[in-house]
Amino acid sequence: MNSWTRRKPIAPAGERHPDALPPTLSWPHLVALGVGAIVGTGILTLIGVGADRAGPAVLLSFAIAGAVCACAALAYAELAAMMPAAGSAYSYSYAVLGETIAWVVGWSLILEYSLVVSTVAVGWSGYASPLLAGIGFPAALTQGPELGGIINLPAVFIIAVVTGLLLLGTRESARVNTVLVLVKIATLSLFVAYALPHFDAANLHPFMPYGFAASDGGDGVHRGVMAAAAIIFFAFYGFDAISTAAEETKRPERDLAIGIIGSMVACTLIYLLVAAAAVGAVSFSRFADSPEPLALILRSLNQAGVARIVATAAVIALPTVLLAFLYGQSRIFLAMARDGFLPQGLARISRRGTPTRITLVTAVLVAILAGLLPIGKIAALANAGTLIAFIAVGLCLLILRRRSPELPRPFRVPAATLVGLGAIGGCLYLFLSLPTQTLIWCLIWNAIGVAIYALYGRRKSILGQTPLPVERD
Numbered sequence: 001m002n003s004w005t006r007r008k009p010i011a012p013a014g015e016r017h018p019d020a021l022p023p024t025l026s027w028p029h030l031v032a033l034g035v036g037a038i039v040g041t042g043i044l045t046l047i048g049v050g051a052d053r054a055g056p057a058v059l060l061s062f063a064i065a066g067a068v069c070a071c072a073a074l075a076y077a078e079l080a081a082m083m084p085a086a087g088s089a090y091s092y093s094y095a096v097l098g099e100t101i102a103w104v105v106g107w108s109l110i111l112e113y114s115l116v117v118s119t120v121a122v123g124w125s126g127y128a129s130p131l132l133a134g135i136g137f138p139a140a141l142t143q144g145p146e147l148g149g150i151i152n153l154p155a156v157f158i159i160a161v162v163t164g165l166l167l168l169g170t171r172e173s174a175r176v177n178t179v180l181v182l183v184k185i186a187t188l189s190l191f192v193a194y195a196l197p198h199f200d201a202a203n204l205h206p207f208m209p210y211g212f213a214a215s216d217g218g219d220g221v222h223r224g225v226m227a228a229a230a231i232i233f234f235a236f237y238g239f240d241a242i243s244t245a246a247e248e249t250k251r252p253e254r255d256l257a258i259g260i261i262g263s264m265v266a267c268t269l270i271y272l273l274v275a276a277a278a279v280g281a282v283s284f285s286r287f288a289d290s291p292e293p294l295a296l297i298l299r300s301l302n303q304a305g306v307a308r309i310v311a312t313a314a315v316i317a318l319p320t321v322l323l324a325f326l327y328g329q330s331r332i333f334l335a336m337a338r339d340g341f342l343p344q345g346l347a348r349i350s351r352r353g354t355p356t357r358i359t360l361v362t363a364v365l366v367a368i369l370a371g372l373l374p375i376g377k378i379a380a381l382a383n384a385g386t387l388i389a390f391i392a393v394g395l396c397l398l399i400l401r402r403r404s405p406e407l408p409r410p411f412r413v414p415a416a417t418l419v420g421l422g423a424i425g426g427c428l429y430l431f432l433s434l435p436t437q438t439l440i441w442c443l444i445w446n447a448i449g450v451a452i453y454a455l456y457g458r459r460k461s462i463l464g465q466t467p468l469p470v471e472r473d
Contacts, residue, residue, distance in 0.1 A: 005098040008091075008339075008463055010083060010407065021086070023250045030242050030249065031266070032178040037238025037324030038182025039184055040317050046235045047275055048293030051284040053221070054210040054228035055214070058284070061228035062275050066268040068229075069236040070424030072390040073264040074413045075397040075423050077257040080243040080351040081398075084252035087335025088243040088328070089389040090394075096104065096396040096403075100450075103457055105392045106336055107449035111385035111442075112237075113329035117159070117322055118369035125154035125370075134150040139247035155370035162322045163363040169352050170248050173323060180320045187313035188270055190383050191294050192264070192277045194303050199280035214433045222435065225369040230383070230433035237386050238321070239263050241328035253410030266444040326366065330359040345382065358389070384442035387431040394423030449462040 025033075050058040076089075085091040090109055094102035122144075129142040132154065143149030165173045213228035222230075242259045278293065282300050287293040298307035334355045337347040342358075350356040377409050397413065398420040413419050431439075458464070 004100045004458070004460075006463055007096065007098050008094040008102075008167050010404075012093045016379075021170070021248045021349060021355065023248055024353070025174060025245055025249050025255070027255040027258040027262070029171075029178065030245060030255055031176040031262045032181045033174065033245060033324050033327075034239045034242045034259055034263025034458075035185070035266055036181045036320035037241045037268060037328075038236060038263060038353050039120045039181070039188070040235075040238075040321035046232055046285050047278050048296075050228040050232045050275075051279065051293070052226045052288035052386070053210065053223045053231065055206065055284050056279045057206040057208040057210075057212075057225050058228055058232070058279060059272070059275050060208075061225050061232050062235075062271050064225070064229045064426075065233045065430075066183075066271065068422070068430060069233070069239070070264055070268070070389075071419050071422035071426060072393060073239050074419045075390075075393045076240060076243050077260045077411050078409060078413045078416070079393060079396055079400075080246050080256040080260065081253050084246035084256065086244055086247040086331040088240055088246075088332060089393050090332055091335055092394045092396045093306045097392060099458075099461060099463065100453065101392065102221070103341065103453045103466060104446060104449060105389050106332065106341070107446065107452075108385040108388040109332050110329070111445055112382050112389065113325050113332065114366050114369060115382040115385070116325045117329065117366040118155075118373070120321045120325070121155040121159050121366070121370040122152060123314065124158050124322070125152050128154045128158075138353055151371045153371070156367045158319060158322065159326070159363055159367045159370060162319055162326055163359060165323065166327055166359055167350075167352070167356060169354060170245075170327075173327070177320050177323050180316055184313060184317050184320065185270065187310060187316075188274055190306060191298065192273050194306050195277035195281040195297060195301065196273075198282075199277065200300055200311060201280070203280055205281050216226050222268050222433070226429070226433050232428045233387075233430055234383055236264075236267065238324060239267075240386070240389065241324045242325055244328040244331035247326075247331070257411035326359075326362060330355060330362045333358045333362055338462070340465070341457050344462075381438060381441055381445065384431065384438055385445075387427045388442075388446075390401075390427045391424050391431075394420045394427070397423075431456065432448060 047058065050061050054061050068392050079092045083095060085093070087106070088109065090102055090106035093105040125142060129139075132142060133139060138150045141151060141153045144152045165176060186252060208225065210223040210225075212225045214224045216222060216224045239260050240258065242263065246252050246256055274294070274309065278287070278297055282297055286300060287296045290309060295307040295311045298304070299309060333342060334347055337341050337344055337358060346358045346361060347355065348357055395414060400407065401420075
């Protein structure tokens with residue numbers, strides 16, 4: 001048996017892992033988990049970055065990024081309903097593309113989730129630090145060493161709070177997340193209600209000042225509709241965290257598809273409404289590249305009170321993103337530990353039905369990143385890791401349709417070939433639109449991952465040590 005290409009058999013429908021997590025979630029929890037992961041700093045800050053890269057055509061950038069993510073979301077929905085396992089794209093790749101590719105995908109997901117959680121925690125610290133400074137909290141304890149501080153304690157603190165919530169139980173944390181998500185949606189609706197009446201079509205001209213394709217703007221910044229879409233893509237992903245909840249879903253054959261597709265549709269509509277209200281209310285040059293574009297727009301419209309509410313919402317928004325991604329990463333680690341790629345002792349489940357050990361290990365890892373490392377310089381790598389996972393999921397969809405058409409599919413993607421090719425082609429185009437430095441760092445990260453697999457993972461793989469049936473072409 002070739003250890004590099006061996007595949008994990010797809011479990012029959014309804015079969016659960018012997019140590020499966022208890023099913024406590026239904027589709028409203030999953031939609032809230034997805035919206036909580038997707039709607040965060042992305043829409044609160046990236047509308048300004050996108051406008052700087054594409055001008056009013058940032059509306060088109062949002063639509064393109066949303067369409068690509070929609071294709072990936074549909075592929076996820078079919079595969080998650082077929083294989084309701086905790087490992088998301090990693091588990092699908094193990095069953096369809098082979099062990100080596102699965103490891104690369106899992107390694108990419110580690111990159112995505114770790115950097116998102118760490119970056120968002122640092123972002124939350126940026127909002128909390130001024131409040132702490134007012135009570136005399138040392139500035140050196142609110143910044144990492146790269147900014148002249150000692151450690152970013154607020155970032156570590158918020159990771160600890162979210163971890164504690166997850167350890168209380170999946171159902172409890174899902175309820176808190178749902179409440180916070182409703183607060184976020186209400187806040188963005190407030191922005192649209194105040195900004196949209198000031199819509200002026202003159203603010204949309206010229207609509208595409210930097211062209212469509214990504215190109216160097218002369219100041220070292222990539223501009224164009226696709227350059228903006230490659231960055232705005234960050235504001236859409238997060239729905240993949242829903243697929244990591246498959247094992248804890250009461251009716252995965254139905255609820256996973258509703259959760260994944262429902263959260264994507266809701267967030268795409270929210271984003272397009274917010275983006276249209278933003279670029280129509282004032283000239284894009286006034287808020288381009290602003291760290292708080294929505295609040296700035298409201299102040300320009302003499303709505304300082306509403307601007308303060310929207311700015312405060314950023315503090316509320318960020319913990320839901322942390323919860324969704326920290327939850328997702330712990331479940332991916334759980335799947336990898338069960339397969340032998342991480343110490344199996346980490347996969348033990350507590351009496352409350354939560355993977356306590358793996359959750360704590362995950363929290364410590366991201367807390368170290370958030371507290372000490374220069375996150376800002378490598379955060380773009382999260383996009384690269386996500387795109388690799390999405391490409392793999394698109395491939396899994398197409399290959400399984402041809403290899404195993406007889407397998408039961410509780411949710412079938414319509415026009416599967418177009419959807420799969422859309423996910424692969426769109427994500428590949430966005431991947432190549434990323435800055436060259438990001439692509440180089442991604443290559444280095446995956447080279448390290450392949451080396452670890454060759455030296456350690458291949459020998460530790462449970463599939464290689466047991467007489468389980470292995471699928472072959």
